[in-house]
Amino acid sequence: METQTRTSGIDVAALGLGSVLVGSLPAALLTDHAPERYTVEAVFTRRPERDEVTEILGIETRDRLARAGYPTVEVTVSDRRLEISNTNLEELRDGLAAVLADRLAEISAGVRARQDAAAMKVHDAAETEQARAAAVAALAESITFQASASAKAPGSAGDQTAGAATDQEQIDSWGTEGGHSR
Numbered sequence: 001m002e003t004q005t006r007t008s009g010i011d012v013a014a015l016g017l018g019s020v021l022v023g024s025l026p027a028a029l030l031t032d033h034a035p036e037r038y039t040v041e042a043v044f045t046r047r048p049e050r051d052e053v054t055e056i057l058g059i060e061t062r063d064r065l066a067r068a069g070y071p072t073v074e075v076t077v078s079d080r081r082l083e084i085s086n087t088n089l090e091e092l093r094d095g096l097a098a099v100l101a102d103r104l105a106e107i108s109a110g111v112r113a114r115q116d117a118a119a120m121k122v123h124d125a126a127e128t129e130q131a132r133a134a135a136v137a138a139l140a141e142s143i144t145f146q147a148s149a150s151a152k153a154p155g156s157a158g159d160q161t162a163g164a165a166t167d168q169e170q171i172d173s174w175g176t177e178g179g180h181s182r
Contacts, residue, residue, distance in 0.1 A: 015052055015108035016045040016101060017082060020089070029089070037072075039085045040092060042100075046080075051114070053077045055107040068099045075100070 021041040028034045048056065055061065056077055065073050073096065074085040087096060 013046055014112075015048055015104050017042040017097070017104065018045050019043055020092075021081065025089070037086050037088055039083055040087055040089065041078075041081045041083050044080050044082060048077060048080075049111060051111045052104075052107050055111070056082070056104070061103055061107075064103050065096075065099065068095070070096055070099065 019042065021043060024039075024041040026035055026038050056075060061075060065071070065075075070087070070091070072086045073091075076083045076085070082100070084092070084096070084100070
């Protein structure tokens with residue numbers, strides 16, 4: 001059984017069919033009153049995903065059945081069961097089961113490939129965004145707010161007093177902001 005690990009860490013096996021639900025078969029099978037064609041229910045190996053169900057019920061599946069010699073066979077999905085209408089056990093045994101198994105494997109692989117491509121696209125976008133955010137942060141960190149040498153006179157006492165007064169004014173202004181108690 002082929003499996004693949006998803007980004008969520010869950011192993012998802014290829015969709016397939018496990019067994020026929022014997023209890024759903026007509027009671028008169030192998031008698032003189034047995035119907036020639038009937039519905040056979042088969043159990044999926046796992047719950048099919050929405051995209052898989054869409055493809056199972058799609059025109060490509062009907063076309064594939066017709067090209068394989070089963071033009072009257074129809075399939076529907078009911079929870080974890082594939083209902084195969086207008087068939088019989090002999091037809092399934094003699095080739096229809098393989099056609100259905102091949103189609104399910106193809107559908108499962110196609111859906112998985114599309115999901116993996118979408119997940120990779122999201123992953124790549126996240127990595128690109130992370131690199132961009134890191135570059136912005138690095139650029140912002142490279143900025144320094146220091147007065148240039150020409151803007152300040154070294155050793156000037158007046159500049160230091162003016163700076164201290166400005167600092168005190170800023171501290172006093174914060175006292176009027178919310179959350180401060182005097």
